[in-house]
Amino acid sequence: MTSFIIKPSLLRCFVRTRSFISEHQTPKILCSARSYATERDNNKAPKIYTKTGDKGFSSTFTGERRPKEDGVFEALGTTDELSSAIGLAREFCLEKGHTFTYQLDKIQCVLQDVGSNIATPQSSARENHLKRTKFSAQSVTDLEAWIDHFTEELPTLTNFILPSGGKSSAALHLARTVCRRAERSVAPIVRSGEADPDVAKFLNRLSDYLFTAARYAAMKEGSEEKIYRRPE
Numbered sequence: 300m301t302s303f304i305i306k307p308s309l310l311r312c313f314v315r316t317r318s319f320i321s322e323h324q325t326p327k328i329l330c331s332a333r334s335y336a337t338e339r340d341n342n343k344a345p346k347i348y349t350k351t352g353d354k355g356f357s358s359t360f361t362g363e364r365r366p367k368e369d370g371v372f373e374a375l376g377t378t379d380e381l382s383s384a385i386g387l388a389r390e391f392c393l394e395k396g397h398t399f400t401y402q403l404d405k406i407q408c409v410l411q412d413v414g415s416n417i418a419t420p421q422s423s424a425r426e427n428h429l430k431r432t433k434f435s436a437q438s439v440t441d442l443e444a445w446i447d448h449f450t451e452e453l454p455t456l457t458n459f460i461l462p463s464g465g466k467s468s469a470a471l472h473l474a475r476t477v478c479r480r481a482e483r484s485v486a487p488i489v490r491s492g493e494a495d496p497d498v499a500k501f502l503n504r505l506s507d508y509l510f511t512a513a514r515y516a517a518m519k520e521g522s523e524e525k526i527y528r529r530p531e
């Protein structure tokens with residue numbers, strides 16, 4: 300069951316609950332739900348693969364079949380990378396006992412919602428799709444509050460800093476750069492009206508959050524941040 304949920308397809312098909320799956324039968328989702336139900340009834344572990352993507356096409360949450368290089372899958376893939384990068388940073392932060400790891404947990408969950416929204420192109424979405432994959436702007440407000448809190452404690456920036464400052468900090472910087480790539484991949488989708496503008500806003504704010512959290516982690520660990528110096 301766990302691996303079934305972890306699979307990226309379940310990122311979309313378990314958007315909320317199993318009842319959602321039966322209501323919204325995209326080929327992939329229907330297939331996954333059916334195979335899960337059958338295999339569960341036979342007491343067998345459900346298979347993670349459906350082979351429906353073998354020919355280089357996959358499904359949006361609304362059931363459209365598109366080539367895997369489509370902008371939607373590009374954005375989904377980058378969002379997935381971002382969550383993985385944050386997951387790694389979180390592990391380093393946990394080792395150091397940082398107090399903000401609950402924020403990273405929450406952000407990873409919101410990124411699932413970002414994926415759901417991206418995987419649901421508005422032009423092919425039905426009312427119920429839209430209702431289920433609606434993105435909440437509250438996540439942007441949360442990020443802003445966390446950034447402001449870090450900033451109150453941090454010394455003012457007077458130089459360009461380079462990704463550094465210990466493993467937690469460097470990993471958060473790496474996540475920040477993946478976040479900016481995710482933002483670039485989402486921008487055209489939002490601009491064309493196919494995803495919620497708050498998704499773009501969230502990613503834009505998230506890179507600021509990751510930058511500030513990286514600096515905060517370095518400060519709390521007493522690790523020096525490298526400063527940019529013009530090479531002589």
Ligand SMILES: Nc1ncnc2c1ncn2[C@@H]1O[C@H](COP(=O)(O)OP(=O)(O)OP(=O)(O)O)[C@@H](O)[C@H]1O
Binds near residue numbers: 311350
């Ligand atoms: N390479 C990819 N990068 C990003 N998103 C993808 C990619 N392939 C598929 N997706 C999206 O993620 C969901 C889950 O991916 P998954 O690998 O299960 O799809 P698939 O390749 O179509 O199916 P299968 O792997 O069972 O053949 C898909 O329904 C699609 O929305």
